[in-house]
Amino acid sequence: MAEGEGRRVLVVDDEPALVDVLATSLRFLGYTVDEAVDGRAALHAARENRPDLVLLDVMLPDMDGFEVVRRLRAGGSGVPVVFLTARESGKDVVTGLDLGADDYITKPFRLDEVAARVRAVIRRTGAAAAPQVLRCADLELDTATYEVRRGGVLVDLSPTEYRLLHCLLLNRGLMLTKEQLMDRVWDYGEGDPAVLKTYVSYLRRKLDALGEPLIHTRRGVGYMLREPEPEGT
Template sequence: MSTSEVPPGTRLLVVDDEPAILDVLVTSLEFLGYEVGQAATGLAALTAVREHAPHLVLLDVMLPDIDGFEVVRRLRQAGATMPVIFLTARESGRDIVGGLDLGADDYITKPFRLAEVAARVRAVLRRGERQPEQGLLVCADVEMNTQTYEVRRAGVPVDLSPTEYKLLRHLLLNRNRVLTHEQLLEHIWDFGGADHGVLKTYISYLRRKLDALGPGLIETRRGVGYILRDRGTV
């Protein structure tokens, strides 16, 4: 990626307690044209977010005070909406799902290539530039207000995690149309930090919450993907 592709004033925050990793990431991202802040602890990261409002945070999970998961939890509770990419040596499926469920946007495992980090940063920032849909998305008795981020089924509020919300929104936008595993992975995670197993887990979460209030609407197309079917259609 050339520096000309980075919008002027794009601010990143890199959080890692390993000086060598912190230095190479900051240097490389600055070379690409980003304005880059840095922090070595979770509490310092929270302060840096408040003071500098970065457009994206690259966040190590294993930090000396509070871990990266707790940092994201506190950011989201405080209303911070900037995208977060985890950088970590922890690569279990439980950790990946847990991090994404807290509201992280991507998950890169160590060791990583700088080109991969740059590509993931670019993809997540580009995804954030997409304009939200206007108005109400509806399928059968499921309604999503894209302005207030409220989801209801049969008039009953449905509490979704950020990743579940993004997944349902994409299914609603393409209701009655089969979406392949690859299409969902690319749209929700830009192929970063997730695989077919993670997607299957989130589909299961979504089904559990929606199906508790009415007939199942998400159908599996074995070996292909999923479809949100309006039960009034053939």
């Protein structure tokens, strides 16, 4: 069995030639490789393809790699991250590691070094990336199967509805502003709030058909998912 068989890596760099070299090298070792050349594409690929590791350049055209990691972590992703960068500043290294990066490689680098770091980080963090089942009352979301159930009944959600519910469950009991939800679910913070309102309505309709309301609104602020209040309170 090839060393990377069954593992998926996302390579993110604004230099297409470098992305191609890294992707080709990792594919030769058996990894499945996804590619992105900016931060938004990276966030989309990480969310949709669920890689085992992200090789991430710090300098990207739309947002830096640090912001990509912030958004991944804010959205609940614990995917291991290895930064690739030409920067040598100790401050940048500390920033990346403080944000939850797992390793840091400075350009120029050898391909065998990158492969060794990828192998070591995946081996070290494999147990930490185990799937979760998120719960609130009788609602369950399984991150391994992407299935949502309420009271044991399977709830059919669109990808956007799933991401919205996942974000609310990760922050159960906390009021999330409209801006926070737009940023974490759609990867941008200045979209039309009407889009968020529409998807909250879709999600409520499906969940409330199976039990008491779980998603609550604070007018002018945002939304919260919490367990129903006990009767008599």
